[in-house]
Amino acid sequence: xxxxxxxxxxxxxxxxxxxxxxxxxxxxxxxxxxxxxxxxxxxxxxxxxxxxxxxxxxxxxxxxxxxxxxxxxxxxxxxxxxxxxxxxxxxxxx
Amino acid sequence: xxxxxxxxxxxxxxxxxxxxxxxxxxxxxxxxxxxxxxxxxxxxxxxxxxxxxxxxxxxxxxxxxxxxxxxxxxxxxxxxxxxxxxxxxxxxxxxxxxxxxxxxxxxxxxxxxxxxxxxxxxxxxxxxxxxxxxxxxxxxxxxx
Numbered sequence: 001x002x003x004x005x006x007x008x009x010x011x012x013x014x015x016x017x018x019x020x021x022x023x024x025x026x027x028x029x030x031x032x033x034x035x036x037x038x039x040x041x042x043x044x045x046x047x048x049x050x051x052x053x054x055x056x057x058x059x060x061x062x063x064x065x066x067x068x069x070x071x072x073x074x075x076x077x078x079x080x081x082x083x084x085x086x087x088x089x090x091x092x093x094x
Numbered sequence: 095x096x097x098x099x100x101x102x103x104x105x106x107x108x109x110x111x112x113x114x115x116x117x118x119x120x121x122x123x124x125x126x127x128x129x130x131x132x133x134x135x136x137x138x139x140x141x142x143x144x145x146x147x148x149x150x151x152x153x154x155x156x157x158x159x160x161x162x163x164x165x166x167x168x169x170x171x172x173x174x175x176x177x178x179x180x181x182x183x184x185x186x187x188x189x190x191x192x193x194x195x196x197x198x199x200x201x202x203x204x205x206x207x208x209x210x211x212x213x214x215x216x217x218x219x220x221x222x223x224x225x226x227x228x229x230x231x232x233x234x235x236x237x238x
Contacts, residue, residue: 015142015144015145015213016210017209017210017213064188064189065188065189065190065191065194065209065210066191066208066210067189068189086210087210
């Protein structure tokens with residue numbers, strides 16, 4: 001089923017819980033909705049600020065789930081550094 | 095706001111026809127989860143077609159396995175609101191998500207499948223994860 005898009009017309013990541021790295025030193029975990037000219041829209045989003053402890057934050061989120069702090073968040077495209085499925089996250093890139 | 099009951103009825107029946115007991119009130123939840131003995135699975139059902147649409151068939155496949163939890167239960171997120179909230183109190187270390195699946199042994203959560211572990215996976219992959227958990231946590235309880 002990998003790669004299957006449930007809602008035709010949407011990105012492969014639509015409906016998938018992702019980790020999004022954004023500058024400056026922001027990390028979001030949330031359900032990917034879409035990317036438009038305005039940015040990447042995530043739903044039910046947890047946020048981590050700063051470099052320290054971010055891998056631990058992702059590990060805890062993997063085990064205990066997403067403690068959403070924001071119902072929705074729009075991350076400007078020019079700040080997005082990396083987006084990956086939460087279950088495939090390999091650690092921070094810096 | 096809950097969906098039209100007629101819309102969700104097939105999603106309920108997809109589980110109840112497997113022998114999964116619906117818990118629709120706080121009292122029904124407490125009657126099952128308040129008794130810590132043995133192994134109990136709680137499936138948090140959802141109308142979400144993306145994830146629940148593969149989680150329900152995944153559970154159906156897993157229940158063909160020889161080793162299974164002693165009690166099979168479900169609450170319906172977004173539908174049976176009080177019952178779902180109550181059930182989540184029993185696994186409050188885990189963030190709410192739906193669909194999701196909790197496996198209890200003697201009152202402790204021994205395995206939890208979050209929505210993010212269901213998304214994009216096939217029913218067969220979900221079933222494999224569940225049967226591995228059943229083998230690990232339910233084998234001796236079933237034999238006892």
